[in-house]
Amino acid sequence: MAADILRFECVQIQCPTHCNYLGMCPGDSDAKVYGAEVCSYWENFKVIAHDNGYVSFQSVAHGNYLCVCPGDSGAKVVGTKNCLAWEHFKVIDQGDGYVSLQSAAHGNYLCMYPGEDAKVVGTKNCSAWERFKVTGKKREIDVRSERWYSHYRHSVFATIANAKVLGCDRTRLVQVKPPLECPRTNLEVPALMVDIYDAYRQKRAPFFDHAGVERITYDSITTCQVSKDELADMLAVYSDKGDCAIVTSCAGPHFEDVEGIVATHNLTAGRRKLQKVLIGWATAGDMYKNPSRD
Numbered sequence: 001m002a003a004d005i006l007r008f009e010c011v012q013i014q015c016p017t018h019c020n021y022l023g024m025c026p027g028d029s030d031a032k033v034y035g036a037e038v039c040s041y042w043e044n045f046k047v048i049a050h051d052n053g054y055v056s057f058q059s060v061a062h063g064n065y066l067c068v069c070p071g072d073s074g075a076k077v078v079g080t081k082n083c084l085a086w087e088h089f090k091v092i093d094q095g096d097g098y099v100s101l102q103s104a105a106h107g108n109y110l111c112m113y114p115g116e117d118a119k120v121v122g123t124k125n126c127s128a129w130e131r132f133k134v135t136g137k138k139r140e141i142d143v144r145s146e147r148w149y150s151h152y153r154h155s156v157f158a159t160i161a162n163a164k165v166l167g168c169d170r171t172r173l174v175q176v177k178p179p180l181e182c183p184r185t186n187l188e189v190p191a192l193m194v195d196i197y198d199a200y201r202q203k204r205a206p207f208f209d210h211a212g213v214e215r216i217t218y219d220s221i222t223t224c225q226v227s228k229d230e231l232a233d234m235l236a237v238y239s240d241k242g243d244c245a246i247v248t249s250c251a252g253p254h255f256e257d258v259e260g261i262v263a264t265h266n267l268t269a270g271r272r273k274l275q276k277v278l279i280g281w282a283t284a285g286d287m288y289k290n291p292s293r294d
Helices: 149-165 183-201 228-238 252-268
Strands: 008-014 021-024 031-036 045-049 055-059 065-068 075-080 089-095 098-103 109-112 120-123 133-138 171-176 221-226 244-249
Touching: 031 120, 055 089, 098 133, 149 171, 149 183, 149 244, 171 183, 171 228, 183 221, 183 244, 221 228, 228 252
Parallel strands: 171 221, 171 244
Antiparallel strands: 008 021, 008 045, 008 133, 021 031, 031 075, 045 055, 055 065, 065 075, 075 120, 089 098, 098 109, 109 120
């Protein structure tokens, strides 16, 4: 359910029982949090994702974070300047599009009373006043700003460098046509091409050496998009005459099939006088962070 909330650029948190919106005043730590009958600027929040799967809510208006203090029912809820354990929430699906917000640190639920300028507290129980509808403006997807993208870009750049080490003078970056419902896979290759352009303008590795001498020519890298059904035939074309094909983008549902197609190509590449195909994509299962050591 946290993933659904992260689709929004900013959100409004409303109790469906009495229709109050969560609001937060400006100020230092211990700023007032209240329930309001009208939704305006102080009733809008950014959703901040954390690696542990929890989220935090930050006021769009003044930057304070929503904080539920520990204690029995009636525990204090405030706005704070820092985002620590008490500002982390678990989003619990309550069905019918509603959620509850539970403190990740101590288990209290956010609770909103009815009425104008209504009280907001932390409670031990989860009932009607602890259920919320979270709505908002959908977030525009910017893959370059997401944590995985820089790892993906590095993987592709390193694979291009490896193709050069293997003696290939020309490289074809291949995207397997993704389904429409995989937006990040559709957007990662256009972002990658912009970064390749920028890397050449800035004379960055692996395309230039430390002295600024071009190692891999700009014209030697081309891109294409093919359907999964046509991939086997097109890889034979793209890996002929010493050229190297690198599969750099593929939607998750196609991973296994595409890996099989590449493996079959590579088993017979030698006798067909073709180059072996490389894979340079990144997946959600890659180690982007080591929780036990980082």
